[in-house]
Amino acid sequence: MNSVDSTDCNQQQPQEDPLLKFIDYARSALSPEIDGDSDPIRNGAESSGPSWNWIASRILRTCRAYSSGVTAAILLSDLTQAWHEQNRDRPPKKMPECVKQLRKKHKRRKLSNTVTIDSIYEKNFLSLNSVLEAVIVDVFVLPGTNIYMLSLGDFWSTNTIDLYLHRRYYDLINPNNGILKKGRQIFLTGCYLRPASGGGSRYPRLLPTEYLVILLDEDEDGDAMLLGAQFCSDSFSSVSLDAFSKNVSYSLYARIELIGPLEVQGKFGTLRRKQITLVDDDGAKLQFLLWGDQVALANLLSVGSMLALDKPYIASSADSAVETSAEVCLEFGSATQLFLVPFVQHKEQVCVALTPNRHQGSRLLSTLDPSQSTQVSQVSLPCDSHGSIDFSSYPFQSFITDLRDKMTGISLYGVVTSIIKERCTTEAIFSLRIEDATGAIWTKLHFVKYWSLGRLSLGHTVYISGLTCSIKKRKGFQLKRCHESLEAIWSENTGGASFFNLSSLPAFLNSSCLHKLRKLSDLSSQTSCTQIVHVRLEMAQFHLSTRYSHALCGHFVTEQPIGVSKCSFCNENCDAEVIRTFHLKMTLADKSGKVFAWCTGHTATEFLQISPDEFYELPEEEQVMYPSSLENERFMVAIVNCKRQGSGPGDALLLETEGTSWEITRALKCD
Structure with missing residues (x-):
């Protein structure tokens, strides 16, 4: 993990970035919604409100859904509703006594597909993939039959629901020593819901399922x-x-x-x-x-x-x-x-510095220097059987300086400074270098089949969740001995994994609550985060051409001597997945200055208001005259510094810029 100099935008990112400020504001607004009942059974989290990761992911998912833009009110409304929905399973005031007694020593985390009995009543629906973590409240036989029924409760509901027991489990019911009796915990899935009806039961019931697991306690x-x-x-x-x-x-x-x-x-x-x-x-x-x-x-x-x-x-x-x-x-x-x-996750104490400068990073309690004078607070995070600590419920933003061995569920917010396709492998693996205000780290992205994140390039601001950090031993070529380095890994099909490119997210440009308008004179060679500016177009320097790009990743392809097209980004032949696109370079101007920038794909189409294929079909004279109609047109644009220093070897993407330091990642025409 290499350190970087904190300059300009990097120094101010945690305080000045409007999106980060909004995330902090949203979390503080939601925290009072949680009452003072400090119960340890709350989806594994012990904080008084939603985690930083949960807020950030939810905001970005909403932005992706509302491409035309969002307001602060829309975001807060969506967050509040989602948080209330998630916390409907908070411990109720009343529940069966046997459930209440078991709940006092309940320490394991909820399974991922768990639903509550209360939610079944509210929605009158139950998916076959849903999981019920239930406690047997009563065992009885339907009058006039030999059919056994289990009355079930759970740790998060006031309601109970009856289950027709599958006959393969009848031998486990015995009034004297049967294991299926009052107070026994069970997991079940694959249940069909029999809704309440006028002619039958007044309450919904669960039909028999073979997929039932009985919980045991070695301490009993x-x-x-x-x-x-x-x-x-x-x-x-x-x-x-x-x-x-x-x-x-x-x-x-x-x-x-x-x-x-x-x-x-x-x-x-x-x-x-x-x-x-x-x-x-x-x-x-x-x-x-x-x-x-x-x-x-x-x-x-x-x-x-x-x-x-x-x-x-x-x-x-x-x-x-x-x-x-x-x-x-x-x-x-x-x-x-x-x-x-069940495996019961242990908790690890993580120390957080009680200073306004949160990006100084967190430290595990075991690694904290006892001589340091900084006041700290402790946060309990779950730890698995291998000693890996899950940071998905960490209440604050994680920075690169925080990363240590055996950390999972990490989320990072930073700027892409290099992307390299892994060679000598048939898998779709890319190495991505991310930089934030505290440092830089190489992350390894594992895709199920191929690159699936759309166009991503140097200087783009990204949010990535679901990272796992571990120490890897590598053999040095010159010293011929092993050395250790920290590796961050992201897998597309891992639960909780997400990736957002803020620089090209339409709603980011359209939502004034998530950005702050800048002037072109504010841009410098040290600018790292995505900037939003109002500009007009000048034709003094205007270069327009059409090229072919790889449909999957949006990067340019090159013709090989044997006549096939090769993607400079994916480093693969892609003849069947090639589309025509623009390569546009032009001068942006405002009252404070001018910038020469380039763009491609959807952004260039937004400027030109014509598709690449339609433009290509125009006569040559019309192609030459077409840009003149754009003189002094006004746009709001997202712009990034694509000429990164020290971005590492093998960056074919530097060839796309062709000497231009600024890329326009998104554009919106102003009336």
């Missing part, structure tokens, strides 16, 4: 005895395909090490599969496979939790097309029952 004597008696005799090494074929059943206990991505298989791409890697006490690994609709079960599981499998189906790894050294794998069969000891 009964659960500990169950685990010891039923699940500790078999190990992964004892599992045999031949024995299973002779009706031998197994009860296995293992830690969830990895929950793999959803795979789509089959000739027509209709067969779904998930692989879950399990590790037993001996360190042996087996794959637990979920097929088709069973993949919903993965929503009930979490890495680090202990999973007890009673009577899993044993399959051949070769027949299941699983790449593993083990000969067998586990599946969710017709007799399988799952028990879970």
